[in-house]
Structure formats: C-alpha cells, structure tokens
Amino acid sequence: VKVDKVFVPERxxxxxxxxxxxxxxxxxxxxxxxxxxxxxxxxxVGWFHCEFAAxxxxxxxxxxxxxxxxxxxxxxxxxxxxxxxxDPFVQHLYGVACGQADAVEARTLAAxxxxxxxxxxxxxxxxxxSDADTAxxxxxxxxxxxHATQPVEDLFYAAAxxxxxx
Numbered sequence: 001v002k003v004d005k006v007f008v009p010e011r012x013x014x015x016x017x018x019x020x021x022x023x024x025x026x027x028x029x030x031x032x033x034x035x036x037x038x039x040x041x042x043x044x045v046g047w048f049h050c051e052f053a054a055x056x057x058x059x060x061x062x063x064x065x066x067x068x069x070x071x072x073x074x075x076x077x078x079x080x081x082x083x084x085x086x087d088p089f090v091q092h093l094y095g096v097a098c099g100q101a102d103a104v105e106a107r108t109l110a111a112x113x114x115x116x117x118x119x120x121x122x123x124x125x126x127x128x129x130s131d132a133d134t135a136x137x138x139x140x141x142x143x144x145x146x147h148a149t150q151p152v153e154d155l156f157y158a159a160a161x162x163x164x165x166x
Contacts, residue, residue, distance in 0.1 A: 019044045020135075023128040038123040039116075044136030046115050046129075053108040053141040056148035060101040067094060067155040083103075093158050097151035104151075107144035111137050 017024045022041055028135065038066045071084040071094065089121045107158025118129045 001073055009013050018042070020046075020130045020131045021128055021133075022122050023104045023130070026126065026128065032123055038062050038119040041119040041122045041129065041136075043115075043118075044130045045133050046111075046118075046134045046141070049138050049141035049145070050108065050115060053104070053111060053144035053148070056145050057101070057108045060097075060104050060148045063152040063155045064094070066095055067097070067159055070159050076159075090158070092153060093147055100151040101146065104144050104148045107140055107147065109145060111140040112141065 014024075016030075020043060022029070023027055025032075025041070029040050029042060031042070054126045068085075068124075071087075071090050074083045074084050076084055076087050091149065118133050118137070121127060
C-alpha cells in the first residue's frame with residue numbers, strides 16, 4: 001500500500017517500539033486499559049518466539065510418538081522375530097529423546113512464564129517491559145527452538161529410510 005501526501009494524526013501511529021518494549025504504553029496498552037488484564041501488555045518479539053518454541057516442542061513430541069509406533073510395529077534388521085521396541089539401542093535413543101523433548105518443553109514453559117511475569121509486573125508496578133527483559137524471553141525461547149530439532153533429527157535417522165516416506 002502506498003500513500004502519498006496524506007496526513008496521519010500522531011494518535012493513529014504505532015511505532016515499532018512495541019516489538020521489544022512496552023515503554024510506549026506507560027499507562028498500559030489499550031487492551032490493558034479496556035480489560036484490566038496484564039495479558040494485553042503485549043511485547044511482540046518475546047511472545048512471537050514463545051509461539052515457535054511451542055510449535056517445535058510439539059514437533060518433538062510428535063516425533064517421539066511416531067518413533068514409538070515404528071518401534072512397536074517394525075522388527076530389528078536381521079532378526080524378524082524381534083520388534084525394535086526390545087532393542088537396547090532403540091530404548092536408549094528413545095529415552096534420550098524423551099529427556100531432550102522434556103527439556104525443550106521446560107524451556108518453552110519457562111519462557112512463557114517469564115513473559116507473563118513481565119506483563120504482570122509492568123501493569124502492577126507501572127514499569128515498562130524493557131528491551132533487556134524481552135531479550136531474556138527471546139533467547140530462552142530461541143534455545144528451546146534450537147534444541148527441539150535434535151530429538152527430531154536423531155529419531156528420524158534411527159527410524160530408517162523407508163520410515164520417512166508418506
């Protein structure tokens with residue numbers, strides 16, 4: 001959209017500050033003012049990465065579910081009488097991947113809880129969510145995203161080539 005020679009009143013302009021700080025809204029965002037709920041004291045960057053972390057945490061859980069189904073139904077290479085679920089390698093890999101997925105979930109929830117606490121504090125104490133506050137949430141959620149890929153990759157490679165087909 002291109003607009004030329006148009007006057008836009010300042011009250012209709014929202015700067016990019018809301019992406020990393022709530023300083024532009026010292027009395028709370030319009031949502032906080034209307035509803036009195038700190039959830040509306042929104043800072044986009046931190047929460048945006050929490051959403052990605054939640055999605056990737058779910059992907060790690062889905063990979064665990066799919067791998068477990070394969071382990072229960074497929075046999076060990078070279079031993080058609082033994083299901084993969086009874087193979088110590090598969091059991092170890094699945095256990096490690098469960099721990100990794102649990103850690104991803106914990107990081108994701110910690111990032112969400114930190115963001116929510118920043119929202120509550122901002123409204124309660126009238127102190128803005130700072131760029132540094134947002135960086136903490138962002139980095140915690142980013143690390144959750146980064147670590148979520150490990151169990152997915154490990155399980156995919158161990159599942160065998162034919163398991164990756166639709």
